Amino acid sequence: MLNYFLPSDYAKSIYDINIDKLLEKGIKGIITDLDNTLIEWDRPEATPELIEWFKMLEEKGLLVTIISNNNQERVGTFSKPLKLPFIYDAKKPMTKAFKQAISDMGIAYSETAVIGDQLITDVLGGNRAGLHTILVSPVTTSDGFWTKFNRRIERFILGKMRKRGLIFWEDKHE
Numbered sequence: 001m002l003n004y005f006l007p008s009d010y011a012k013s014i015y016d017i018n019i020d021k022l023l024e025k026g027i028k029g030i031i032t033d034l035d036n037t038l039i040e041w042d043r044p045e046a047t048p049e050l051i052e053w054f055k056m057l058e059e060k061g062l063l064v065t066i067i068s069n070n071n072q073e074r075v076g077t078f079s080k081p082l083k084l085p086f087i088y089d090a091k092k093p094m095t096k097a098f099k100q101a102i103s104d105m106g107i108a109y110s111e112t113a114v115i116g117d118q119l120i121t122d123v124l125g126g127n128r129a130g131l132h133t134i135l136v137s138p139v140t141t142s143d144g145f146w147t148k149f150n151r152r153i154e155r156f157i158l159g160k161m162r163k164r165g166l167i168f169w170e171d172k173h174e
């Protein structure tokens with residue numbers, strides 16, 4: 001059960017993810033979370049640094065889809081200026097949105113990586129769909145109401161993982 005919450009990999013931030021390593025693994029598309037993964041949950045638009053990062057992914061030939069449990073207005077306002085496909089109200093950790101994104105990108109499950117800051121939505125959802133999951137530390141320590149609730153459960157799971165020696169990443173994801 002705990003293994004379902006275990007990411008395939010960990011990076012301190014999206015900018016620390018080794019993209020060339022993903023390409024070597026045969027990854028062709030990235031499904032990424034939005035809030036506290038790409039930018040702060042209360043920041044409406046992409047930062048210049050983030051825009052550069054997406055540009056770099058595109059140059060390397062990677063497809064990107066944003067999937068978020070947040071609403072249409074939030075996810076659309078962020079994604080549309082970047083011309084990135086997105087799915088809102090994704091209901092992660094349900095796997096439906098992940099499957100939809102993969103089908104829309106026209107790639108295989110084994111060619112898809114998931115990036116997110118939450119174990120119980122992004123990592124659990126990605127793992128349930130059988131995808132390569134990458135946990136990042138949240139970009140801010142403040143959270144919206146539901147995320148605060150999720151984090152409490154997450155801390156409980158992390159405590160269990162720690163006891164079993166499952167945590168292989170820096171112990172700062174809290």
Ligand SMILES: [Mg+2]
Nearest residue numbers: 033035036117
């Ligand atoms: Mg998030």
